[in-house]
Amino acid sequence: MTRTVYYTATTLDGFIAGPGHSLDWLLSREADPEGAMGYQAFEKTVGSLVMGSSTYEWVQRQGADWSYDQPAWVLTHRALRPYEGRDIRFTAADSPADLRALHAELVAAAGDLDVWIVGGGPVAAQFADAGLLDEVVVSIAPVTLGAGMPLLPTHVELVTREVAQNGEFTVVRYDVVRPG
Numbered sequence: 001m002t003r004t005v006y007y008t009a010t011t012l013d014g015f016i017a018g019p020g021h022s023l024d025w026l027l028s029r030e031a032d033p034e035g036a037m038g039y040q041a042f043e044k045t046v047g048s049l050v051m052g053s054s055t056y057e058w059v060q061r062q063g064a065d066w067s068y069d070q071p072a073w074v075l076t077h078r079a080l081r082p083y084e085g086r087d088i089r090f091t092a093a094d095s096p097a098d099l100r101a102l103h104a105e106l107v108a109a110a111g112d113l114d115v116w117i118v119g120g121g122p123v124a125a126q127f128a129d130a131g132l133l134d135e136v137v138v139s140i141a142p143v144t145l146g147a148g149m150p151l152l153p154t155h156v157e158l159v160t161r162e163v164a165q166n167g168e169f170t171v172v173r174y175d176v177v178r179p180g
């Protein structure tokens, strides 16, 4: 059964990017992609993915090629520069009904695998508020920034399912508690 998973790295005080969208606090730190709850095992579980436009533009600013083979959706109201030949769909979701329709597309595209909410926090919050988020996996870096882009700016009740150490990070897997 396909699950919808928000998998990301965060500072201890709940920011996934610093002011100005900086990821210096993250990219400078030791992590083992092949280690406990690491990215290498996670990416094998991903059948489709969705991200907001700031995250997409951050990837483009790095000048790197698009690294995902799975069908991807980018939430935006603007015309963003595409990666030629890659399966990336630009869309807006301006109502809960739009978000549910998008989620149905993501689930269908994922097949037997999971849907990855790449970020940012407000995108994950929209899925959580619509009751469409199943799981949160965070790699917590041993740093606070005091300001930045929020991890998950809404009220979500969670149950801790798994904890691991990976390099400098503490990785925690939570299930989302659905109301009712």
Ligand SMILES: NC(=O)c1ccc[n+]([C@@H]2O[C@H](COP(=O)([O-])OP(=O)(O)OC[C@H]3O[C@@H](n4cnc5c(N)ncnc54)[C@H](OP(=O)(O)O)[C@@H]3O)[C@@H](O)[C@H]2O)c1
Binding pocket: 008, 009, 010, 015, 016, 017, 021, 022, 026, 051, 052, 053, 054, 055, 056, 058, 059, 075, 076, 077, 078, 091, 092, 093, 094, 118, 119, 120, 121, 122, 123, 126, 149, 150
């Ligand atoms: N730590 C990590 O592992 C990690 C992971 C992911 C991202 N990040 C970083 O975190 C930062 C996140 O930035 P952010 O908080 O601004 O979030 P974001 O989700 O990447 O981008 C937000 C933008 O997406 C568009 N959007 C969001 N929801 C939409 C909807 N329902 N319909 C249409 N458009 C929608 C809007 O822009 P427009 O409509 O104007 O396009 C909105 O301003 C980035 O710097 C990213 O690089 C870090």
